[in-house]
């Protein structure tokens with residue numbers, strides 16, 4: 001599977017532009033604001049069914065326009081996404097359409113046709129940021145690879161919104177209407193437990209896999225949802241006005257061994273608080289390598305590797321580590337699309353094998 005051709009219409013800064021990609025590695029070179037991250041965002045959108053940067057997808061529509069379009073040509077499939085602002089076609093809310101070979105699909109059936117692993121400087125947030133960043137890391141993977149997970153997440157998120165609205169009302173009126181809660185409690189428990197189980201399996205994979213770049217321990221800090229737990233938090237939830245247990249409160253803990261020389265004897269410490277910036281960066285790279293392997297193992301397809309501008313943040317040693325690990329050691333026979341502001345960041349040796357696209361300001 002590889003992305004041969006992409007065309008963008010009214011997507012972010014792109015009015016109407018198309019790109020051809022090599023089935024190996026393409027280097028996209030352009031100055032700041034040329035549209036590098038936007039291009040990567042559009043490609044990732046086809047894998048994830050949404051943006052990795054924002055929640056409101058209608059923000060992707062070019063300023064002053066109504067409808068954005070992403071069209072991707074794979075070997076045997078045409079994918080298309082249409083993102084419309086509110087008011088388009090007389091509709092009062094923004095909407096999206098997903099098409100495979102010209103046929104309308106539900107989002108859960110559109111996702112799963114194309115796989116991508118994204119690596120951007122902001123991924124450091126997986127290590128140092130809030131729990132939401134770590135849940136986002138897990139979701140970006142499982143949503144692509146597992147249809148049941150996608151479905152469970154869709155139902156769970158909707159159920160959570162409804163239940164939180166009920167709790168908000170209970171907070172204002174001081175009374176819970178038990179009948180209304182019963183339905184949503186049950187939905188959240190059933191879907192939430194599916195999500196927990198799938199996250200557990202994925203984190204187990206990360207835990208037992210060999211980690212050659214940086215060894216770490218990884219734990220699933222899960223927020224279990226069950227009848228008992230909901231009962232236990234009943235009063236607190238009315239006070240808070242939101243649901244206090246469930247996978248929307250999950251986290252990951254990553255611990256490293258500070259004393260590298262004597263790894264067996266040293267106690268592990270939380271990388272978030274005690275890791276150096278360099279160790280935190282290596283941990284992200286290690287997670288991304290495991291992510292590539294996981295997607296390939298579970299889907300049987302080699303995902304497209306997207307590296308957005310990682311060179312400006314890394315020193316030379318890290319750049320060659322990334323390139324070695326992803327493109328060379330993994331024998332990345334797959335497709336990679338890499339953006340950079342300066343082509344000199346990429347070694348001469350590698351540059352001669354690359355297909356280069358220049359973006360103008």
Ligand SMILES: Nc1ncnc2c1ncn2[C@@H]1O[C@H](COP(=O)(O)OP(=O)(O)OP(=O)(O)O)[C@@H](O)[C@H]1O
Nearest residue numbers: 012013032033034035036037038059060061062063
């Ligand atoms: N909805 C939109 N409509 C039009 N332009 C937009 C929209 N959203 C973002 N832009 C603009 O697109 C331009 C390119 O952004 P992008 O993030 O792709 O740049 P970049 O090439 O990655 O730059 P950098 O090297 O600084 O990361 C920016 O000037 C941004 O303001």
Ligand SMILES: [Mg+2]
Nearest residue numbers: 036037038309
């Ligand atoms: Mg950028």
